[in-house]
Each structure stands twice: as C-alpha cells, then as structure tokens.
Amino acid sequence: MKRAKINGLTQKNRKSEVDALAEPDADNYWLRLGATPERLMEVAENYRTMAYAPYSCFFVGAALLMDDGAVIGGCNVENASYGITLCAERIAMGNAVSSGRIYPLAIAIAGDGVSFCSPCGACRQFLAEFNPDLDVILLKHGRLISIPLNLLLPHRFKLEDDDILRGK
DSSP, rough: OOOSSOOOESTTTTHHHHHHHTTSSSOOHHHTTOOOHHHHHHHHHHHHHOBTTTOOOOOOOEEETTTOEEEEEEEOBBOOOGOOOBBBBHHHHHHHHHTTOOOEEEEEEEEEEOOOOEEEEEEEHHHHHTTTTOOEEEEETTTEEEEEEEHEEETOOOOOOHHHHOOO
C-alpha cells in the first residue's frame, strides 16, 4: 500500500478510516485477515506490561501482524550495560523469525501513550530488512496513527542484489 500522507485512525470511524488506508484496487490486509489497528495496539499494550525496564522505567510493547494473520509480540528488555538493551520491536521481529515468519505487514508500538513511541533508528533499519513498507501504528492520548516505515526511514541501508552476487 502506498500512502502519501499520515493516516489517523480513531475508534469512532475505524471501519471507514481502515478502508481508506488501502488504495481502491489494493489488497486491504486488515480486512482480509480480520485484524484491526486497535486490536494490534491492545496486544502491544499487553506486552508493554511485561517489559523489563528497571533503569529507564520506559516500558514498551510491540505487536507485529504477519502476512499469515499471526500476531507476534515483544517487550523491551534493558540491561545495566545500556548498549545491549533490546527494544520491543526487535524482540517481536526475532520472535517472528524464530516461529518461521519473516514478512510483517504492520507493527503497533505501545509506549506511555502520552507521546507517540516511534521506533528508534536501529529498529527502523532492522524492521526494514523484512518489509520496508511496513505500517507502523502509534498511539498518543487514545489516538492511533499509521505511518509507513519507508517514510520514517526513506534511505535505508541495503545491500544491492548485484553486490551480493559479486560477493561484496
């Protein structure tokens, strides 16, 4: 799905706004899989309660909607050596890969809900490896928005197919 602007999703008009996410002839995976952005955010919020964040007290949960309809989550796990802390988004994607799933369609990220909890740069790059067009669902004061990952990371690092074939 291509979108030129950020789409706001609210509970009141969810069906019409979710329908509007798809181009007229595009496959609307939300409808096809019987999923909703709100439900995906609920799962992310549940994972947030399991986060291990004794140093920052910044608890994050993430939930991925995979191409087969599976919803796979994760939470952030901090470490006293901050550099090896793991973000919820990367844990969720690792869980997906561990279950044999490698194509996410959307990710909901739940932070404190007071401000949008957008993925960090490392998570953006990590997620783009699996789907650069991934829909990123964020929550602030009860309002959901959807932003395509390629707008958050427009010039991601990638190895070109020719480079891989040449062993570079």
